Amino acid sequence: EKDLEDQLPLRGKKILVTAGPTYEAIDPVRFIGNHSSGKMGYDIAKAAADAGAEVILVSGPTHLDIQHEHIQIRRVQSAQEMYDACHDCFDQVDTAVSAAAVADYRPKNVASQKIKKNDAAFSIELEKTKDILASLGEVKKNQFLIGFALETENEIEHARQKIQKKNLDLIVLNSLNDTGAGFGKPTNKVTFIDKDFLVEPMELKTKEEVAQDIVNKIIAHYA
Numbered sequence: 234e235k236d237l238e239d240q241l242p243l244r245g246k247k248i249l250v251t252a253g254p255t256y257e258a259i260d261p262v263r264f265i266g267n268h269s270s271g272k273m274g275y276d277i278a279k280a281a282a283d284a285g286a287e288v289i290l291v292s293g294p295t296h297l298d299i300q301h302e303h304i305q306i307r308r309v310q311s312a313q314e315m316y317d318a319c320h321d322c323f324d325q326v327d328t329a330v331s332a333a334a335v336a337d338y339r340p341k342n343v344a345s346q347k348i349k350k351n352d353a354a355f356s357i358e359l360e361k362t363k364d365i366l367a368s369l370g371e372v373k374k375n376q377f378l379i380g381f382a383l384e385t386e387n388e389i390e391h392a393r394q395k396i397q398k399k400n401l402d403l404i405v406l407n408s409l410n411d412t413g414a415g416f417g418k419p420t421n422k423v424t425f426i427d428k429d430f431l432v433e434p435m436e437l438k439t440k441e442e443v444a445q446d447i448v449n450k451i452i453a454h455y456a
């Protein structure tokens with residue numbers, strides 16, 4: 234029994250992970266999106282499932298797929314669909330990790346037909362999407378809530394503000410400044426900041442290794 238606990242330290246835990254971009258429709262054939270590959274979230278889902286957790290992976294549009302006995306994928310497109318999928322299961326999970334690159338804005342009106350070009354300039358009015366992570370922070374009870382932060386200046390201070398604003402237990406700060414880290418790259422340089430504002434800079438690592446570090450934080454939380 235002790236051995237099994239060592240091998241599967243997250244056995245009995247249910248974990249929600251969000252991954253990938255969201256697509257916000259402009260018209261039936263166009264959208265606003267971003268370059269997130271989803272890899273970070275998928276790697277976290279795998280590491281958590283390998284540690285024995287039951288994982289619900291809420292995934293925006295990505296080419297990635299994952300077959301794992303303990304991972305249930307729920308595919309969504311828009312921030313609103315991701316919001317709904319997360320709130321559907323949040324009260325059943327022990328931990329939630331928000332690795333998705335959710336669009337901050339969406340077109341205020343979605344055209345029902347393909348927009349035709351003409352000679353005039355064209356602009357799209359945008360409205361804010363819901364902040365999914367902050368909304369989970371508002372309703373959280375015992376859940377261990379982990380967010381990400383992507384910053385290009387005053388990184389630590391901005392990340393701390395996100396911890397407070399979104400009621401997080403841990404934030405994973407992504408540094409774009411360091412060479413080899415960031416969007417589309419296989420490596421990440423992250424800094425962990427916990428709710429007591431303890432700052433822990435990590436080495437440049439592969440996304441698989443960063444995913445394992447994050448899962449180790451979850452394991453430590455329940456140890």
Ligand code: CTP
Nearest residue numbers: 331332333335362363364365366380381382383
């Ligand atoms: N996030 C979310 N829903 C949104 C926007 C962000 O759940 N509508 C989550 C992301 O998944 C991430 C965290 O919030 O875990 C921080 O995302 P980030 O883009 O760094 O911060 P924002 O709060 O969106 O602020 P800004 O982009 O202005 O820095």
Ligand code: CA
Nearest residue numbers: 334335336337
């Ligand atoms: Ca954002």
